[in-house]
Amino acid sequence: MSELENFFSRCRRSVDKTLDELLPDEQTEPMRLHEAIRWSLFGGGKRFRPALVVAVGSSFGASEEKLLRTAAAIEMIHTYSLIHDDLPAMDNDDLRRGRPTCHKKFDEATAILTGDVLQTLAFQAIAEDERLDTRIRVKLILEISRAAGTPAGMVAGQQLDLEAEGKGVLIEELERIHHRKTGAIITVSARAGAIIAEADSKELEEITRFAAHLGLLFQITDDLLDVTQTTKVLGKTAGKDASAEKATYPAIYGLKQAQILAENIHGQARETLNKIDKPTKVLGELADFILNRKT
Amino acid sequence: MSELENFFSRCRRSVDKTLDELLPDEQTEPMRLHEAIRWSLFGGGKRFRPALVVAVGSSFGASEEKLLRTAAAIEMIHTYSLIHDDLPAMDNDDLRRGRPTCHKKFDEATAILTGDVLQTLAFQAIAEDERLDTRIRVKLILEISRAAGTPAGMVAGQQLDLEAEGKGVLIEELERIHHRKTGAIITVSARAGAIIAEADSKELEEITRFAAHLGLLFQITDDLLDVTQTTKVLGKTAGKDASAEKATYPAIYGLKQAQILAENIHGQARETLNKIDKPTKVLGELADFILNRKT
Numbered sequence: 001m002s003e004l005e006n007f008f009s010r011c012r013r014s015v016d017k018t019l020d021e022l023l024p025d026e027q028t029e030p031m032r033l034h035e036a037i038r039w040s041l042f043g044g045g046k047r048f049r050p051a052l053v054v055a056v057g058s059s060f061g062a063s064e065e066k067l068l069r070t071a072a073a074i075e076m077i078h079t080y081s082l083i084h085d086d087l088p089a090m091d092n093d094d095l096r097r098g099r100p101t102c103h104k105k106f107d108e109a110t111a112i113l114t115g116d117v118l119q120t121l122a123f124q125a126i127a128e129d130e131r132l133d134t135r136i137r138v139k140l141i142l143e144i145s146r147a148a149g150t151p152a153g154m155v156a157g158q159q160l161d162l163e164a165e166g167k168g169v170l171i172e173e174l175e176r177i178h179h180r181k182t183g184a185i186i187t188v189s190a191r192a193g194a195i196i197a198e199a200d201s202k203e204l205e206e207i208t209r210f211a212a213h214l215g216l217l218f219q220i221t222d223d224l225l226d227v228t229q230t231t232k233v234l235g236k237t238a239g240k241d242a243s244a245e246k247a248t249y250p251a252i253y254g255l256k257q258a259q260i261l262a263e264n265i266h267g268q269a270r271e272t273l274n275k276i277d278k279p280t281k282v283l284g285e286l287a288d289f290i291l292n293r294k295t
Numbered sequence: 296m297s298e299l300e301n302f303f304s305r306c307r308r309s310v311d312k313t314l315d316e317l318l319p320d321e322q323t324e325p326m327r328l329h330e331a332i333r334w335s336l337f338g339g340g341k342r343f344r345p346a347l348v349v350a351v352g353s354s355f356g357a358s359e360e361k362l363l364r365t366a367a368a369i370e371m372i373h374t375y376s377l378i379h380d381d382l383p384a385m386d387n388d389d390l391r392r393g394r395p396t397c398h399k400k401f402d403e404a405t406a407i408l409t410g411d412v413l414q415t416l417a418f419q420a421i422a423e424d425e426r427l428d429t430r431i432r433v434k435l436i437l438e439i440s441r442a443a444g445t446p447a448g449m450v451a452g453q454q455l456d457l458e459a460e461g462k463g464v465l466i467e468e469l470e471r472i473h474h475r476k477t478g479a480i481i482t483v484s485a486r487a488g489a490i491i492a493e494a495d496s497k498e499l500e501e502i503t504r505f506a507a508h509l510g511l512l513f514q515i516t517d518d519l520l521d522v523t524q525t526t527k528v529l530g531k532t533a534g535k536d537a538s539a540e541k542a543t544y545p546a547i548y549g550l551k552q553a554q555i556l557a558e559n560i561h562g563q564a565r566e567t568l569n570k571i572d573k574p575t576k577v578l579g580e581l582a583d584f585i586l587n588r589k590t
Contacts, residue, residue, distance in 0.1 A: 024445055028446050029446065029471075030455050033451065034445070080411075084411060087407065090407065107384075109457050112379055112385065113453060116450050117444050120414065120444035120445075120448070120450065121440070121444055123436060123440050124436075124441060124444060134429040134430045134432070134433045135429045138429045141418060141436060145415050145419035146419060149415035149419060150319055150328060151319045151323045153415070159328040159408050160324065160325050
Protein backbone atom coordinates (compact mmCIF):
# COMPACT_ATOMS: atom_id res chain seq x y z
CA MET A 1 0.00 0.00 0.00
CA SER A 2 1.19 3.54 -0.77
CA GLU A 3 1.41 6.10 2.03
CA LEU A 4 -1.86 7.66 0.83
CA GLU A 5 -3.70 4.34 0.72
CA ASN A 6 -2.45 3.72 4.23
CA PHE A 7 -3.65 7.12 5.36
CA PHE A 8 -7.03 6.66 3.66
CA SER A 9 -7.63 3.27 5.17
CA ARG A 10 -6.62 4.35 8.69
CA CYS A 11 -8.72 7.47 8.36
CA ARG A 12 -11.78 5.59 7.13
CA ARG A 13 -11.58 3.21 10.10
CA SER A 14 -11.35 6.07 12.60
CA VAL A 15 -14.12 8.07 10.96
CA ASP A 16 -16.42 5.04 10.80
CA LYS A 17 -15.76 4.29 14.45
CA THR A 18 -16.57 7.92 15.33
CA LEU A 19 -19.75 7.81 13.27
CA ASP A 20 -20.76 4.60 15.00
CA GLU A 21 -20.33 6.28 18.39
CA LEU A 22 -22.27 9.38 17.32
CA LEU A 23 -25.28 7.67 15.71
CA PRO A 24 -28.18 6.09 17.63
CA ASP A 25 -28.09 2.31 17.29
CA GLU A 26 -30.62 0.28 15.33
CA GLN A 27 -32.29 -1.10 18.44
CA THR A 28 -33.29 2.39 19.59
CA GLU A 29 -36.73 3.67 18.53
CA PRO A 30 -37.57 4.82 15.91
CA MET A 31 -35.65 1.80 14.64
CA ARG A 32 -36.55 2.28 10.98
CA LEU A 33 -35.09 5.81 11.05
CA HIS A 34 -31.90 4.64 12.72
CA GLU A 35 -31.56 1.72 10.31
CA ALA A 36 -31.93 4.15 7.40
CA ILE A 37 -29.30 6.47 8.89
CA ARG A 38 -26.80 3.63 9.24
CA TRP A 39 -27.70 2.11 5.87
CA SER A 40 -26.94 5.45 4.23
CA LEU A 41 -23.75 6.21 6.13
CA PHE A 42 -22.15 2.79 6.18
CA GLY A 43 -22.75 1.94 2.54
CA GLY A 44 -19.26 2.51 1.26
CA GLY A 45 -18.30 5.99 0.14
CA LYS A 46 -14.75 7.22 -0.14
CA ARG A 47 -14.86 9.40 3.00
CA PHE A 48 -12.98 11.97 0.96
CA ARG A 49 -14.22 14.99 2.92
CA PRO A 50 -13.39 13.59 6.37
CA ALA A 51 -9.99 12.51 5.02
CA LEU A 52 -9.40 16.10 3.97
CA VAL A 53 -10.32 17.40 7.45
CA VAL A 54 -7.87 14.94 9.02
CA ALA A 55 -5.12 15.43 6.43
CA VAL A 56 -5.15 19.23 6.72
CA GLY A 57 -5.59 19.21 10.48
CA SER A 58 -2.71 16.76 10.95
CA SER A 59 -0.46 18.75 8.61
CA PHE A 60 -1.10 21.78 10.78
CA GLY A 61 -0.41 19.90 13.98
CA ALA A 62 -3.83 18.98 15.43
CA SER A 63 -4.25 15.58 17.09
CA GLU A 64 -6.50 13.14 15.25
CA GLU A 65 -8.92 12.86 18.15
CA LYS A 66 -9.65 16.59 17.97
CA LEU A 67 -10.42 16.25 14.24
CA LEU A 68 -12.58 13.15 14.07
CA ARG A 69 -15.95 14.43 15.25
CA THR A 70 -15.89 17.37 12.89
CA ALA A 71 -14.77 15.03 10.10
CA ALA A 72 -17.69 12.73 10.88
CA ALA A 73 -20.10 15.68 11.05
CA ILE A 74 -19.09 16.83 7.56
CA GLU A 75 -19.62 13.29 6.24
CA MET A 76 -23.12 13.35 7.78
CA ILE A 77 -23.91 16.58 5.94
CA HIS A 78 -22.55 15.17 2.69
CA THR A 79 -24.62 12.01 3.13
CA TYR A 80 -27.80 13.97 3.94
CA SER A 81 -27.35 15.87 0.69
CA LEU A 82 -26.94 12.62 -1.29
CA ILE A 83 -30.09 11.12 0.25
CA HIS A 84 -32.17 14.17 -0.65
CA ASP A 85 -30.57 14.58 -4.10
CA ASP A 86 -31.54 10.99 -4.93
CA LEU A 87 -35.25 11.53 -4.12
CA PRO A 88 -37.80 11.17 -6.95
CA ALA A 89 -38.56 14.91 -6.89
CA MET A 90 -34.85 15.69 -7.30
CA ASP A 91 -32.48 13.49 -9.34
CA ASN A 92 -34.68 10.38 -8.93
CA ASP A 93 -31.90 7.86 -8.60
CA ASP A 94 -32.19 4.22 -7.55
CA LEU A 95 -28.53 3.46 -7.02
CA ARG A 96 -25.91 4.96 -4.73
CA ARG A 97 -22.55 3.49 -3.69
CA GLY A 98 -23.58 0.31 -5.49
CA ARG A 99 -26.75 -0.24 -3.44
CA PRO A 100 -30.38 0.91 -3.51
CA THR A 101 -30.80 4.56 -2.52
CA CYS A 102 -32.37 5.32 0.87
CA HIS A 103 -35.89 5.93 -0.48
CA LYS A 104 -35.69 2.70 -2.52
CA LYS A 105 -34.47 0.59 0.39
CA PHE A 106 -36.89 2.18 2.87
CA ASP A 107 -39.48 4.68 1.63
CA GLU A 108 -39.65 8.32 0.61
CA ALA A 109 -40.91 9.68 3.95
CA THR A 110 -38.16 7.85 5.83
CA ALA A 111 -35.55 9.11 3.34
CA ILE A 112 -36.66 12.72 3.80
CA LEU A 113 -36.50 12.38 7.58
CA THR A 114 -33.16 10.55 7.43
CA GLY A 115 -31.61 13.40 5.49
CA ASP A 116 -33.19 15.97 7.79
CA VAL A 117 -31.90 14.36 10.93
CA LEU A 118 -28.39 13.71 9.61
CA GLN A 119 -28.04 17.45 9.23
CA THR A 120 -29.25 17.92 12.81
CA LEU A 121 -26.90 15.23 14.14
CA ALA A 122 -23.97 16.87 12.35
CA PHE A 123 -24.37 20.18 14.16
CA GLN A 124 -25.09 18.35 17.41
CA ALA A 125 -21.84 16.35 17.08
CA ILE A 126 -19.78 19.52 16.83
CA ALA A 127 -21.67 21.35 19.58
CA GLU A 128 -21.10 18.33 21.87
CA ASP A 129 -17.39 17.94 21.15
CA GLU A 130 -15.78 18.78 24.46
CA ARG A 131 -12.29 18.25 23.07
CA LEU A 132 -12.69 21.65 21.38
CA ASP A 133 -12.97 25.14 22.87
CA THR A 134 -16.47 26.61 22.62
CA ARG A 135 -14.94 29.39 20.50
CA ILE A 136 -13.70 26.82 17.97
CA ARG A 137 -16.96 24.87 18.01
CA VAL A 138 -18.88 28.06 17.19
CA LYS A 139 -16.48 28.91 14.37
CA LEU A 140 -16.83 25.42 12.89
CA ILE A 141 -20.63 25.47 13.06
CA LEU A 142 -20.66 28.93 11.53
CA GLU A 143 -18.40 28.00 8.62
CA ILE A 144 -20.02 24.62 7.97
CA SER A 145 -23.53 26.08 8.03
CA ARG A 146 -22.54 28.75 5.53
CA ALA A 147 -20.93 26.10 3.31
CA ALA A 148 -23.99 23.83 3.53
CA GLY A 149 -26.58 26.58 3.13
CA THR A 150 -27.47 29.60 1.05
CA PRO A 151 -26.68 31.89 -0.77
CA ALA A 152 -23.07 30.68 -1.09
CA GLY A 153 -23.37 27.02 -0.05
CA MET A 154 -24.42 23.54 -1.04
CA VAL A 155 -28.21 23.87 -1.02
CA ALA A 156 -27.99 27.03 -3.14
CA GLY A 157 -25.81 25.07 -5.59
CA GLN A 158 -28.28 22.22 -5.74
CA GLN A 159 -31.13 24.63 -6.46
CA LEU A 160 -29.12 26.36 -9.23
CA ASP A 161 -28.17 22.96 -10.65
CA LEU A 162 -31.81 21.85 -10.86
CA GLU A 163 -32.79 25.13 -12.48
CA ALA A 164 -29.97 24.84 -15.04
CA GLU A 165 -31.07 21.41 -16.34
CA GLY A 166 -31.68 21.49 -20.09
CA LYS A 167 -30.77 25.18 -20.34
CA GLY A 168 -27.29 25.00 -21.90
CA VAL A 169 -25.52 27.16 -19.31
CA LEU A 170 -22.30 29.11 -19.88
CA ILE A 171 -18.98 28.50 -18.16
CA GLU A 172 -19.46 31.23 -15.55
CA GLU A 173 -22.80 29.76 -14.54
CA LEU A 174 -21.32 26.25 -14.40
CA GLU A 175 -18.59 27.50 -12.07
CA ARG A 176 -21.09 29.36 -9.93
CA ILE A 177 -23.08 26.13 -9.51
CA HIS A 178 -20.16 23.85 -8.71
CA HIS A 179 -18.44 26.34 -6.47
CA ARG A 180 -21.55 26.06 -4.28
CA LYS A 181 -22.74 22.51 -4.86
CA THR A 182 -19.48 20.66 -4.21
CA GLY A 183 -16.77 23.28 -3.76
CA ALA A 184 -18.10 24.89 -0.59
CA ILE A 185 -18.16 21.68 1.49
CA ILE A 186 -14.75 20.55 0.21
CA THR A 187 -13.29 23.96 1.05
CA VAL A 188 -14.82 23.99 4.50
CA SER A 189 -13.48 20.48 5.14
CA ALA A 190 -9.95 21.76 4.63
CA ARG A 191 -10.62 24.94 6.59
CA ALA A 192 -12.15 22.98 9.48
CA GLY A 193 -8.93 20.98 9.84
CA ALA A 194 -6.92 24.20 9.91
CA ILE A 195 -9.32 25.90 12.33
CA ILE A 196 -9.10 23.00 14.78
CA ALA A 197 -5.30 23.19 14.50
CA GLU A 198 -5.60 26.93 15.27
CA ALA A 199 -3.82 27.92 12.06
CA ASP A 200 -3.22 31.65 11.63
CA SER A 201 -5.14 33.71 9.09
CA LYS A 202 -2.39 33.58 6.45
CA GLU A 203 -2.23 29.79 6.69
CA LEU A 204 -6.00 29.60 6.55
CA GLU A 205 -5.96 31.67 3.38
CA GLU A 206 -3.39 29.39 1.74
CA ILE A 207 -5.20 26.20 2.64
CA THR A 208 -8.43 27.74 1.34
CA ARG A 209 -6.76 28.39 -2.00
CA PHE A 210 -5.53 24.80 -2.14
CA ALA A 211 -8.99 23.47 -1.25
CA ALA A 212 -10.68 25.61 -3.90
CA HIS A 213 -8.47 23.99 -6.56
CA LEU A 214 -9.08 20.57 -5.07
CA GLY A 215 -12.85 21.09 -5.09
CA LEU A 216 -12.84 22.18 -8.71
CA LEU A 217 -10.62 19.21 -9.63
CA PHE A 218 -13.03 16.91 -7.78
CA GLN A 219 -16.00 18.26 -9.71
CA ILE A 220 -14.36 18.06 -13.13
CA THR A 221 -13.24 14.47 -12.54
CA ASP A 222 -16.72 13.66 -11.21
CA ASP A 223 -18.24 14.97 -14.42
CA LEU A 224 -15.68 13.05 -16.48
CA LEU A 225 -16.35 9.77 -14.67
CA ASP A 226 -20.07 10.14 -15.32
CA VAL A 227 -19.22 10.07 -19.05
CA THR A 228 -16.34 7.59 -19.14
CA GLN A 229 -17.27 4.98 -16.52
CA THR A 230 -19.96 2.34 -16.20
CA THR A 231 -22.70 2.24 -13.59
CA LYS A 232 -21.10 -0.89 -12.15
CA VAL A 233 -17.75 0.78 -11.55
CA LEU A 234 -19.25 4.01 -10.16
CA GLY A 235 -21.85 2.37 -7.93
CA LYS A 236 -24.29 5.05 -9.08
CA THR A 237 -26.07 5.54 -12.37
CA ALA A 238 -23.53 6.55 -15.04
CA GLY A 239 -24.36 8.84 -17.94
CA LYS A 240 -27.20 10.51 -16.12
CA ASP A 241 -25.73 14.03 -16.37
CA ALA A 242 -26.11 13.89 -20.14
CA SER A 243 -29.57 12.34 -20.05
CA ALA A 244 -30.75 15.01 -17.57
CA GLU A 245 -29.00 17.67 -19.69
CA LYS A 246 -27.01 18.72 -16.64
CA ALA A 247 -24.45 21.48 -16.80
CA THR A 248 -21.06 19.68 -16.74
CA TYR A 249 -17.46 20.34 -17.74
CA PRO A 250 -17.34 17.72 -20.54
CA ALA A 251 -20.66 19.05 -21.89
CA ILE A 252 -19.24 22.57 -22.17
CA TYR A 253 -15.55 21.94 -22.92
CA GLY A 254 -15.68 18.54 -24.57
CA LEU A 255 -14.03 15.44 -23.08
CA LYS A 256 -10.45 16.11 -24.16
CA GLN A 257 -10.41 19.77 -23.05
CA ALA A 258 -12.05 18.89 -19.75
CA GLN A 259 -9.27 16.36 -19.12
CA ILE A 260 -6.61 18.98 -19.88
CA LEU A 261 -8.40 21.42 -17.58
CA ALA A 262 -8.31 18.83 -14.78
CA GLU A 263 -4.55 18.41 -15.24
CA ASN A 264 -4.01 22.17 -15.12
CA ILE A 265 -6.07 22.58 -11.97
CA HIS A 266 -4.17 19.69 -10.40
CA GLY A 267 -0.90 21.50 -11.17
CA GLN A 268 -2.21 24.68 -9.57
CA ALA A 269 -3.34 22.78 -6.46
CA ARG A 270 0.13 21.27 -6.11
CA GLU A 271 1.70 24.70 -6.56
CA THR A 272 -0.34 26.28 -3.74
CA LEU A 273 1.06 23.60 -1.40
CA ASN A 274 4.60 24.85 -2.02
CA LYS A 275 3.69 28.06 -0.22
CA ILE A 276 2.62 26.23 2.92
CA ASP A 277 5.46 25.68 5.35
CA LYS A 278 4.04 22.45 6.81
CA PRO A 279 4.35 18.72 6.07
CA THR A 280 1.83 18.62 3.21
CA LYS A 281 2.93 15.42 1.48
CA VAL A 282 -0.40 13.66 2.03
CA LEU A 283 -2.29 16.70 0.72
CA GLY A 284 -0.30 16.56 -2.53
CA GLU A 285 -1.05 12.87 -2.85
CA LEU A 286 -4.72 13.58 -2.24
CA ALA A 287 -4.67 15.91 -5.25
CA ASP A 288 -2.94 13.21 -7.33
CA PHE A 289 -5.50 10.69 -6.18
CA ILE A 290 -8.40 12.87 -7.28
CA LEU A 291 -6.85 13.52 -10.69
CA ASN A 292 -6.40 9.79 -11.27
CA ARG A 293 -9.49 8.40 -9.54
CA LYS A 294 -11.54 5.79 -11.36
CA THR A 295 -14.68 6.02 -9.18
CA MET B 296 -55.94 44.73 23.66
CA SER B 297 -55.05 42.52 26.64
CA GLU B 298 -51.51 42.49 27.98
CA LEU B 299 -50.91 39.15 26.27
CA GLU B 300 -52.21 40.35 22.91
CA ASN B 301 -49.94 43.35 23.28
CA PHE B 302 -46.99 41.11 24.05
CA PHE B 303 -47.79 38.77 21.16
CA SER B 304 -48.10 41.55 18.65
CA ARG B 305 -44.89 43.30 19.76
CA CYS B 306 -43.07 39.99 19.80
CA ARG B 307 -44.28 39.01 16.34
CA ARG B 308 -43.08 42.32 14.91
CA SER B 309 -39.63 41.94 16.46
CA VAL B 310 -39.28 38.30 15.41
CA ASP B 311 -40.38 39.07 11.86
CA LYS B 312 -37.89 41.92 11.66
CA THR B 313 -35.14 39.60 12.92
CA LEU B 314 -36.10 36.90 10.41
CA ASP B 315 -36.05 39.50 7.64
CA GLU B 316 -32.50 40.47 8.63
CA LEU B 317 -31.34 36.85 8.81
CA LEU B 318 -32.80 35.57 5.52
CA PRO B 319 -31.28 36.22 2.07
CA ASP B 320 -33.50 38.59 0.09
CA GLU B 321 -35.52 37.55 -2.94
CA GLN B 322 -33.22 39.36 -5.37
CA THR B 323 -30.26 37.19 -4.37
CA GLU B 324 -29.63 34.01 -6.42
CA PRO B 325 -31.01 31.38 -6.23
CA MET B 326 -34.07 33.63 -6.21
CA ARG B 327 -36.62 30.83 -6.35
CA LEU B 328 -35.16 29.27 -3.19
CA HIS B 329 -35.15 32.58 -1.35
CA GLU B 330 -38.70 33.35 -2.47
CA ALA B 331 -39.79 29.95 -1.17
CA ILE B 332 -38.05 30.56 2.16
CA ARG B 333 -39.79 33.88 2.62
CA TRP B 334 -43.13 32.57 1.35
CA SER B 335 -42.99 29.83 3.97
CA LEU B 336 -41.84 32.00 6.86
CA PHE B 337 -43.91 35.10 6.29
CA GLY B 338 -47.23 33.35 5.63
CA GLY B 339 -48.87 34.03 8.97
CA GLY B 340 -48.27 31.60 11.80
CA LYS B 341 -48.76 32.41 15.45
CA ARG B 342 -45.03 32.62 16.28
CA PHE B 343 -45.88 30.75 19.43
CA ARG B 344 -42.43 29.19 19.91
CA PRO B 345 -40.48 32.46 19.51
CA ALA B 346 -42.99 34.15 21.84
CA LEU B 347 -42.18 31.48 24.42
CA VAL B 348 -38.42 32.10 24.06
CA VAL B 349 -38.98 35.82 24.57
CA ALA B 350 -41.54 35.45 27.37
CA VAL B 351 -39.39 33.08 29.43
CA GLY B 352 -36.17 34.96 28.71
CA SER B 353 -37.74 38.30 29.68
CA SER B 354 -39.22 36.82 32.86
CA PHE B 355 -35.74 35.68 33.81
CA GLY B 356 -34.22 39.06 33.03
CA ALA B 357 -32.63 38.76 29.57
CA SER B 358 -32.87 41.70 27.18
CA GLU B 359 -35.08 41.17 24.14
CA GLU B 360 -32.21 41.74 21.73
CA LYS B 361 -30.31 38.80 23.19
CA LEU B 362 -33.35 36.57 22.71
CA LEU B 363 -34.53 37.43 19.21
CA ARG B 364 -32.07 35.53 17.04
CA THR B 365 -32.56 32.32 18.94
CA ALA B 366 -36.32 32.88 18.83
CA ALA B 367 -36.12 33.37 15.05
CA ALA B 368 -33.90 30.29 14.68
CA ILE B 369 -36.44 28.10 16.46
CA GLU B 370 -39.19 29.45 14.19
CA MET B 371 -37.03 28.49 11.19
CA ILE B 372 -36.73 24.94 12.49
CA HIS B 373 -40.46 24.76 13.13
CA THR B 374 -41.18 26.05 9.62
CA TYR B 375 -38.73 23.61 8.00
CA SER B 376 -40.58 20.77 9.73
CA LEU B 377 -43.95 22.03 8.45
CA ILE B 378 -42.65 22.29 4.87
CA HIS B 379 -41.34 18.72 4.92
CA ASP B 380 -44.40 17.34 6.78
CA ASP B 381 -46.65 18.77 4.07
CA LEU B 382 -44.77 16.99 1.23
CA PRO B 383 -46.67 14.38 -0.83
CA ALA B 384 -44.54 11.55 0.62
CA MET B 385 -45.41 12.67 4.16
CA ASP B 386 -48.81 14.21 5.07
CA ASN B 387 -49.49 15.37 1.50
CA ASP B 388 -51.18 18.64 2.35
CA ASP B 389 -52.07 21.47 0.00
CA LEU B 390 -52.93 24.11 2.56
CA ARG B 391 -50.93 25.72 5.35
CA ARG B 392 -51.65 28.96 7.22
CA GLY B 393 -54.48 29.56 4.75
CA ARG B 394 -52.26 29.45 1.66
CA PRO B 395 -50.84 26.82 -0.70
CA THR B 396 -48.07 24.74 0.89
CA CYS B 397 -44.50 25.31 -0.29
CA HIS B 398 -44.44 22.39 -2.75
CA LYS B 399 -47.81 23.50 -4.19
CA LYS B 400 -46.76 27.12 -4.61
CA PHE B 401 -43.29 26.22 -5.95
CA ASP B 402 -42.44 22.56 -6.60
CA GLU B 403 -41.40 19.53 -4.62
CA ALA B 404 -37.65 19.83 -5.22
CA THR B 405 -37.69 23.47 -4.12
CA ALA B 406 -39.76 22.58 -1.05
CA ILE B 407 -37.29 19.87 0.00
CA LEU B 408 -34.37 22.28 -0.40
CA THR B 409 -36.24 25.10 1.36
CA GLY B 410 -36.80 22.91 4.41
CA ASP B 411 -33.20 21.69 4.31
CA VAL B 412 -31.74 25.15 4.20
CA LEU B 413 -34.02 26.61 6.86
CA GLN B 414 -32.54 24.10 9.26
CA THR B 415 -29.04 25.18 8.20
CA LEU B 416 -29.87 28.88 8.53
CA ALA B 417 -31.26 28.28 12.03
CA PHE B 418 -27.99 26.89 13.37
CA GLN B 419 -26.06 29.53 11.46
CA ALA B 420 -28.13 32.31 13.07
CA ILE B 421 -27.25 31.13 16.56
CA ALA B 422 -23.58 30.49 15.75
CA GLU B 423 -23.37 34.05 14.34
CA ASP B 424 -25.08 35.77 17.26
CA GLU B 425 -22.32 37.89 18.75
CA ARG B 426 -24.57 39.21 21.47
CA LEU B 427 -24.17 35.83 23.18
CA ASP B 428 -21.09 34.20 24.74
CA THR B 429 -19.71 31.32 22.68
CA ARG B 430 -20.43 29.07 25.69
CA ILE B 431 -24.13 29.99 25.52
CA ARG B 432 -24.27 29.66 21.74
CA VAL B 433 -22.86 26.13 21.99
CA LYS B 434 -25.36 25.21 24.71
CA LEU B 435 -28.26 26.53 22.62
CA ILE B 436 -27.15 24.66 19.49
CA LEU B 437 -26.68 21.51 21.51
CA GLU B 438 -30.11 21.65 23.14
CA ILE B 439 -31.94 22.72 19.99
CA SER B 440 -30.29 20.01 17.88
CA ARG B 441 -31.27 17.35 20.42
CA ALA B 442 -34.84 18.69 20.47
CA ALA B 443 -35.04 18.78 16.66
CA GLY B 444 -33.34 15.44 16.06
CA THR B 445 -33.32 11.83 17.20
CA PRO B 446 -33.88 9.70 19.29
CA ALA B 447 -35.64 12.15 21.63
CA GLY B 448 -36.55 15.00 19.28
CA MET B 449 -38.86 16.22 16.56
CA VAL B 450 -37.73 14.08 13.61
CA ALA B 451 -37.95 10.94 15.73
CA GLY B 452 -41.51 11.97 16.68
CA GLN B 453 -42.45 12.54 13.07
CA GLN B 454 -41.13 9.10 12.10
CA LEU B 455 -43.06 7.44 14.97
CA ASP B 456 -46.18 9.39 14.00
CA LEU B 457 -46.01 8.17 10.40
CA GLU B 458 -45.46 4.60 11.55
CA ALA B 459 -48.41 4.80 13.95
CA GLU B 460 -50.95 5.79 11.27
CA GLY B 461 -53.87 3.37 11.16
CA LYS B 462 -52.44 1.23 13.95
CA GLY B 463 -54.67 2.25 16.88
CA VAL B 464 -51.88 3.13 19.31
CA LEU B 465 -52.16 3.16 23.10
CA ILE B 466 -51.89 6.17 25.36
CA GLU B 467 -48.23 5.58 26.25
CA GLU B 468 -47.30 5.41 22.58
CA LEU B 469 -49.31 8.57 21.83
CA GLU B 470 -47.45 10.42 24.58
CA ARG B 471 -44.11 9.13 23.34
CA ILE B 472 -44.90 10.49 19.86
CA HIS B 473 -46.12 13.90 20.94
CA HIS B 474 -43.43 14.39 23.53
CA ARG B 475 -40.98 14.19 20.61
CA LYS B 476 -42.96 15.63 17.73
CA THR B 477 -44.17 18.86 19.34
CA GLY B 478 -43.13 18.74 23.00
CA ALA B 479 -39.37 18.75 22.50
CA ILE B 480 -39.27 21.99 20.47
CA ILE B 481 -41.72 23.75 22.80
CA THR B 482 -39.69 22.70 25.82
CA VAL B 483 -36.43 23.82 24.26
CA SER B 484 -38.00 27.18 23.37
CA ALA B 485 -38.65 27.83 27.03
CA ARG B 486 -35.25 26.46 28.07
CA ALA B 487 -33.48 28.60 25.45
CA GLY B 488 -34.99 31.75 26.97
CA ALA B 489 -33.81 30.67 30.42
CA ILE B 490 -30.35 29.67 29.14
CA ILE B 491 -29.83 33.06 27.50
CA ALA B 492 -30.91 34.70 30.78
CA GLU B 493 -28.32 32.51 32.54
CA ALA B 494 -30.90 30.97 34.85
CA ASP B 495 -29.51 28.56 37.44
CA SER B 496 -30.11 24.82 37.22
CA LYS B 497 -33.05 24.82 39.66
CA GLU B 498 -34.80 27.55 37.68
CA LEU B 499 -34.07 25.70 34.47
CA GLU B 500 -35.66 22.58 35.93
CA GLU B 501 -38.80 24.48 36.96
CA ILE B 502 -39.22 26.17 33.60
CA THR B 503 -38.72 22.81 31.90
CA ARG B 504 -41.57 21.34 33.94
CA PHE B 505 -43.81 24.29 32.97
CA ALA B 506 -42.88 23.92 29.31
CA ALA B 507 -43.57 20.18 29.33
CA HIS B 508 -47.15 20.88 30.50
CA LEU B 509 -47.48 23.67 27.97
CA GLY B 510 -46.30 21.41 25.14
CA LEU B 511 -48.76 18.70 26.08
CA LEU B 512 -51.56 21.27 26.35
CA PHE B 513 -50.60 22.60 22.94
CA GLN B 514 -50.79 19.13 21.39
CA ILE B 515 -54.13 18.21 22.95
CA THR B 516 -55.73 21.47 21.83
CA ASP B 517 -54.18 20.99 18.39
CA ASP B 518 -55.80 17.57 18.13
CA LEU B 519 -59.12 19.00 19.39
CA LEU B 520 -59.10 21.83 16.85
CA ASP B 521 -58.54 19.36 14.03
CA VAL B 522 -61.86 17.77 15.03
CA THR B 523 -63.89 20.82 16.04
CA GLN B 524 -62.83 23.53 13.60
CA THR B 525 -63.25 24.09 9.88
CA THR B 526 -60.45 24.21 7.32
CA LYS B 527 -61.23 27.88 6.76
CA VAL B 528 -60.72 28.83 10.41
CA LEU B 529 -57.57 26.70 10.82
CA GLY B 530 -55.91 27.73 7.56
CA LYS B 531 -54.91 24.08 7.15
CA THR B 532 -56.93 20.99 6.24
CA ALA B 533 -59.26 20.15 9.14
CA GLY B 534 -60.31 16.58 9.99
CA LYS B 535 -57.26 15.07 8.41
CA ASP B 536 -56.04 13.35 11.60
CA ALA B 537 -59.14 11.17 11.55
CA SER B 538 -58.98 10.47 7.82
CA ALA B 539 -55.29 9.50 8.09
CA GLU B 540 -56.12 7.45 11.21
CA LYS B 541 -53.57 9.44 13.17
CA ALA B 542 -52.94 8.82 16.83
CA THR B 543 -54.65 11.75 18.63
CA TYR B 544 -56.02 12.56 22.08
CA PRO B 545 -59.68 12.82 20.97
CA ALA B 546 -59.32 9.52 19.09
CA ILE B 547 -58.13 7.74 22.23
CA TYR B 548 -59.99 9.60 25.00
CA GLY B 549 -63.04 10.88 23.16
CA LEU B 550 -63.77 14.58 22.66
CA LYS B 551 -65.20 15.35 26.10
CA GLN B 552 -62.47 13.56 28.07
CA ALA B 553 -59.76 15.14 25.93
CA GLN B 554 -61.20 18.57 26.77
CA ILE B 555 -61.16 17.76 30.49
CA LEU B 556 -57.59 16.52 30.16
CA ALA B 557 -56.61 19.83 28.54
CA GLU B 558 -58.11 21.75 31.46
CA ASN B 559 -56.26 19.59 33.98
CA ILE B 560 -52.93 20.02 32.21
CA HIS B 561 -53.57 23.77 32.05
CA GLY B 562 -54.10 23.80 35.81
CA GLN B 563 -50.85 21.92 36.35
CA ALA B 564 -48.95 24.33 34.08
CA ARG B 565 -50.29 27.28 36.08
CA GLU B 566 -49.30 25.56 39.31
CA THR B 567 -45.67 25.05 38.26
CA LEU B 568 -45.44 28.80 37.71
CA ASN B 569 -46.19 29.42 41.39
CA LYS B 570 -42.86 27.84 42.24
CA ILE B 571 -40.92 30.24 40.05
CA ASP B 572 -39.89 33.40 41.87
CA LYS B 573 -39.95 35.63 38.79
CA PRO B 574 -42.54 37.86 37.06
CA THR B 575 -44.32 35.07 35.16
CA LYS B 576 -47.66 36.78 34.47
CA VAL B 577 -47.25 36.58 30.69
CA LEU B 578 -46.34 32.88 30.94
CA GLY B 579 -49.58 32.16 32.80
CA GLU B 580 -51.53 34.08 30.17
CA LEU B 581 -49.75 32.07 27.46
CA ALA B 582 -51.08 28.89 29.06
CA ASP B 583 -54.60 30.40 29.19
CA PHE B 584 -54.28 31.42 25.57
CA ILE B 585 -53.37 27.90 24.48
CA LEU B 586 -56.25 26.36 26.43
CA ASN B 587 -58.72 28.73 24.78
CA ARG B 588 -57.23 29.05 21.31
CA LYS B 589 -59.55 28.78 18.32
CA THR B 590 -56.86 28.22 15.66
